[in-house]
Amino acid sequence: MTVKATKFKSSLGINYPSLRDDPLRTGLRWLAGKRADDGAEGLWRIHDKLYELTDFIERHPGGPEWLELTKGTDITEAFETHHLTVAPENMLNKFYIRDAKSPRNSPFTFKNDGFYRKLKTNITKKLAEIPKRPADRSKTIADLLVASYIGLALLAVIWKSFTCGMLSGIFLSLTCIAAHNFFHQKDNIRMYYFNFTLMDYSEWRISHALSHHLHTNTINDLEISALEPFLQYLPGNKHGLLRFLHIVISPGVYLFLFLGSFIRSIISLFLKEKKYSPVIFLAFSVLGLMVVVSGEVIFPLTMFGFIQFTGSLHFGAVGLNAAHHHPDIFHDGDTPRPKHEMDWGIHQLDAVMDRKDITGSHFLVLTNFGDHALHHLFPTIDHGLLEYLYPTFLKTCADFGIEWRLCSQIELVKGQFRQLIKTDPNAEPPRPLKPFKSL
Numbered sequence: 499m500t501v502k503a504t505k506f507k508s509s510l511g512i513n514y515p516s517l518r519d520d521p522l523r524t525g526l527r528w529l530a531g532k533r534a535d536d537g538a539e540g541l542w543r544i545h546d547k548l549y550e551l552t553d554f555i556e557r558h559p560g561g562p563e564w565l566e567l568t569k570g571t572d573i574t575e576a577f578e579t580h581h582l583t584v585a586p587e588n589m590l591n592k593f594y595i596r597d598a599k600s601p602r603n604s605p606f607t608f609k610n611d612g613f614y615r616k617l618k619t620n621i622t623k624k625l626a627e628i629p630k631r632p633a634d635r636s637k638t639i640a641d642l643l644v645a646s647y648i649g650l651a652l653l654a655v656i657w658k659s660f661t662c663g664m665l666s667g668i669f670l671s672l673t674c675i676a677a678h679n680f681f682h683q684k685d686n687i688r689m690y691y692f693n694f695t696l697m698d699y700s701e702w703r704i705s706h707a708l709s710h711h712l713h714t715n716t717i718n719d720l721e722i723s724a725l726e727p728f729l730q731y732l733p734g735n736k737h738g739l740l741r742f743l744h745i746v747i748s749p750g751v752y753l754f755l756f757l758g759s760f761i762r763s764i765i766s767l768f769l770k771e772k773k774y775s776p777v778i779f780l781a782f783s784v785l786g787l788m789v790v791v792s793g794e795v796i797f798p799l800t801m802f803g804f805i806q807f808t809g810s811l812h813f814g815a816v817g818l819n820a821a822h823h824h825p826d827i828f829h830d831g832d833t834p835r836p837k838h839e840m841d842w843g844i845h846q847l848d849a850v851m852d853r854k855d856i857t858g859s860h861f862l863v864l865t866n867f868g869d870h871a872l873h874h875l876f877p878t879i880d881h882g883l884l885e886y887l888y889p890t891f892l893k894t895c896a897d898f899g900i901e902w903r904l905c906s907q908i909e910l911v912k913g914q915f916r917q918l919i920k921t922d923p924n925a926e927p928p929r930p931l932k933p934f935k936s937l
C-alpha cells in the first residue's frame with residue numbers, strides 16, 4: 499500500500515493521513531491509515547490513554563462492529579459522541595493499560611466546561627422529557643419506503659414502465675437515506691435497508707459515521723478524499739480552467755456512487771480485506787423477485803440497473819448538497835479558529851449549514867439528511883426526536899455565542915458548486931464567538 503502524498507496541507511495541524519491517496523479509498527484502508535497514524539499501539543486510544551477492549555467487543559451494547567473495526571486507532575471522537583450517559587466513561591478504568599506516547603493527531607477538544615460537553619449534558623436531560631413516539635414513526639416511514647421501492651420495482655417489470663423504474667429508484671435513494679438514521683444507532687434490522695442499494699452499511703459506518711461525522715471537512719474526512727480527483731472540495735491545488743470540469747462531471751460522479759461502491763466491496767472481498775457477509779448482496783434479492791414476477795431475465799436486469807443508477811443520481815444530488823459545502827463553511831486549508839476554540843462541537847457548527855426548506859418536517863428530515871447540525875452532534879439520536887431538541891440546542895449555542903446557520907436548499911446547491919471551483923482558502927477564521935467564554 500502506498501504511504502505517500504502531500505496534496506493538501508491541513509490548516510488544523512492534522513498530519514497528512516497515511517493512506518489518504520490510496521487508490522481504493524475504502525473505509526477499511528482509511529482505518530489502516532489511522533492505525534499507522536494514531537499512536538494507539540494496537541489498542542484503543544481515548545484521549546491520551548490506551549485501553550484493551552478485546553474482551554468487551556461482544557458485550558458492547560452498541561454492537562460488536564464498532565470496536566472490532568477500530569482496534570488500533572484513536573476512538574476519542576467516536577467515544578465522546580456516541581454515548582449520552584456517563585456509563586461508558588465509568589467503565590473505562592477497568593480496561594486501562596497505559597498512557598499513549600505520542601500526542602493525538604487531532605486538534606479537537608472535549609473539555610468539561612467546553613461547548614460540546616455542556617451541550618451533551620443539556621441535551622441528555624431534555625431527551626428524558628420528550629416523547630419517544632416519533633422514533634417509532636421513523637421506523638414506520640423507513641418500512642413504507644422500502645415497501646414502495648420494491649413494489650414500484652416489481653410494477654416496473656410487470657408494466658415494462660421506466661416511469662415506475664424511475665420512481666422506484668427515487669424511493670430506493672430515500673430508503674437508503676432513511677436507513678442511514680439506523681446504522682448510526684446500536685445494531686438493528688433497519689440498518690440493513692441501506693444495502694438495498696449496491697452500497698454497504700458497514701462500509702458507511704466507517705466512511706460516514708467514523709470518518710466524515712467525526713473529522714468533518716478535514717483532510718481526514720473520507721467523504722471528501724474518496725471523491726478526489728473527480729470532485730475536490732478542499733481549497734487549493736485545483737488546476738486553472740480544469741476546475742470547472744468538476745461542475746460538469748458532478749452528475750456523472752453521482753450516477754456511479756452505488757456501482758463504484760459495489761465494485762470496491764468486491765475488490766476488498768477478493769483481496770480478503772473485507773469479511774464476507776451475505777448482506778453485501780441484499781440488493782440482488784429484489785432483482786430475483788423482478789425475475790420471478792416477470793418470468794424474464796434480460797428486461798429485469800436492465801430495469802434493475804436503471805433503478806440503481808436513478809437511485810444513485812438522486813442520492814448523490816441530495817447528499818452532496820445537504821449541508822457541508824459552501825464557501826462560508828469551514829474546509830481544511832481555510833484559516834482556522836484559535837487553538838482554545840477547537841472544541842469538537844464548535845468545529846461541527848463551523849462545518850455545516852442547515853436548510854430551512856427541510857427543518858420542521860419529520861419525513862423530509864429523515865429522507866434528506868435534515869437537521870444536520872444536531873444529527874452530527876448526536877448521531878445516535880433518532881432523526882424524529884431532533885426537532886424537540888432545538889430549544890435546548892439554541893439556548894446552549896447562545897450561552898457560548900455560537901451561531902447556528904440556516905439557509906435555503908438552492909443557496910446550498912449554488913454554494914456547493916462555488917466550493918468546487920474555489921481555490922483560495924478563507925483568510926478569516928470562522929465567525930468569532932460572542933460573548934467570549936474561555937473553553
Ligand code: HEM
Pocket residue numbers: 551554558559560561564565568573576577580581582583584585586587589590593682683684878
Ligand atoms: C468506536 C468507539 C465506539 C462507538 C462508535 C460506540 C458506539 C455505540 C453506540 C452506537 C451505542 C448505542 C447508543 C444508543 O443506543 O444510544 C453504544 C452504546 C454503549 N456503548 Fe459504545 N461505542 C464505542 C466505544 C465504547 C467503549 C470504549 C465503551 C466502554 C468501555 C462503550 C460502552 C457503551 C455502553 C455502556 C453503551 C450503552 C449505552 C450507554 O450507556 O450510553 N462504547 N455505543
